[in-house]
Amino acid sequence: MASILTPGGLSRRTFLQVSAAGVVTATALGGVGRAFAEPYEKFTWISPRGTLEVLDDFGFWMGKKLGYFDDLGVEVDMQPGPSDGTATVKFVDVGQADMGFPSPGIFSFALENGMDLKSVFHWGALDTFSLAFRKGEGTNDLKTLEGKTILLGSAAWQSIVDPMLAVQGVDVSKVKYVEAGWPTWGTALQAGQGDAALAWEGLRAEWISTGLDFEYWLGVQRSPLVANTYVARAADLEDPDKNAFLKKYLRAWSMGLEASYQNPRAAVHAVFEQFPSVASANGPEQGTMSMLQNLNVVRGDMANRQGWGDHDMAAWQTFFDEVYALGQVKNPVKAEDVCTNECIAAANDFDHEKVKADALAVELPADLAAVDVDKLQANLFDQAVS
Incomplete structure (x- = not known):
């Protein structure tokens, strides 16, 4: 089930520690001993x-x-x-x-x-990060996202999107985030559950393979961040x-x-x-x-x-x-x-x-050897909002 996040919703003074055995405990900062093998x-x-x-x-x-x-x-x-x-x-x-x-x-x-x-x-x-929109709904003016909903795979990703929006002049207090889960947040966007979704380079192509064909505001083209x-x-x-x-x-x-x-x-x-x-x-x-x-x-x-x-x-x-x-x-x-x-x-x-x-x-299998790299390179940004 999706959960709604509010700006500044991440806990900053305590965190959940997940052990290798899958046990989750609340840990107060400064209370963890550090004993590492040398070398x-x-x-x-x-x-x-x-x-x-x-x-x-x-x-x-x-x-x-x-x-x-x-x-x-x-x-x-x-x-x-x-x-x-x-x-x-x-x-x-x-x-x-x-x-x-x-x-x-x-x-x-x-x-x-x-x-x-x-x-x-x-x-x-x-900046690898981008915002995905359903076809025909994209924008390069991110201020239009004020009052709208952005889908995330994890609540922690809000700390990625807030600065990405703020540096573009967006008042992030007016943006609603919904944690739609990994790996289903893209599917949630396609189903109309939000107005945009966080994405990144590489994932764009992977999503096409699963039938998720969106248009994008591309940070790699438009963001000063890293x-x-x-x-x-x-x-x-x-x-x-x-x-x-x-x-x-x-x-x-x-x-x-x-x-x-x-x-x-x-x-x-x-x-x-x-x-x-x-x-x-x-x-x-x-x-x-x-x-x-x-x-x-x-x-x-x-x-x-x-x-x-x-x-x-x-x-x-x-x-x-x-x-x-x-x-x-x-x-x-x-x-x-x-x-x-x-x-x-x-x-x-x-x-x-x-x-x-x-x-x-490196010897390539026939199907990879047949891929035209130059053609793909020429179409690297063809999903960008025009």
Whole structure:
């Protein structure tokens, strides 16, 4: 059943901790002991979605396919996490995972709640988030959403949408949010249960595969904000051994992302091999379109970045200023205090030509080999509101 949310409805001083066994307990901030293995016995990355069966984590699966994670000396683990959108930071904070993948809004939630985390690798250089509308009902003037309803898959996503709207001049106190559930919030929009729904790059193509064909206000074209990032405990950066491991781990991710850029269809193949359900849900053409949408977000303006994962501190500061103005955080946040490019040079220190050769050498199945990448690239934004 959908639940109605009000602006500012997220709890900021306590959170629900979900144990590996599925036990949920209310935890007061500051009361969690931190005792982490040194060095890592296993390194766990946790998703914000409650599932890994998506195309978005292609950098890992491509890197794994090509052996880039093989020499780290410890087991590297990918976990879906609970569907609660804030679990990706909670689990890192209490030591149940080592790296999370929050949206900027969920990251700000973590900071506001005293979680000593830092963004170490900025995955989403452009704003991946968008608003989906039924065909013929879209708008590029988001102020028209005042008095209307936006559907979310998780209540936590309100912290994503509020700053996205506010930076466009929307009075978010006049917007109603409805939690329509994962993965059914898009279906709820199609059924007329709201006026718009949160979406993101990559998901647009996946939704087409399931018959959800909307039009979109695209943040990747119109928003000054940024997208999801990889966060770790600040204490791990200060530990020499863990710091060194983080750099090697992020280097493997960078190599996987670079290989995916050099051969997007091979990256799709890597995900499809890992998750046949993703292959059957998307198919080769929409799977490749999803990959191209994601790559556009992840690369951003690479000519002006220091490589994969580089933080644009000015863009991050714009975001933090906006959430402070909204009251999502009670104290101003300085981007350089919570985002770091300390790992970026090491993460991008690899043989780019060898990675390119590795990527191009991947043998594609016939259906993926038949996909016209150039044609899809030319139609990347054909769902945008005109």
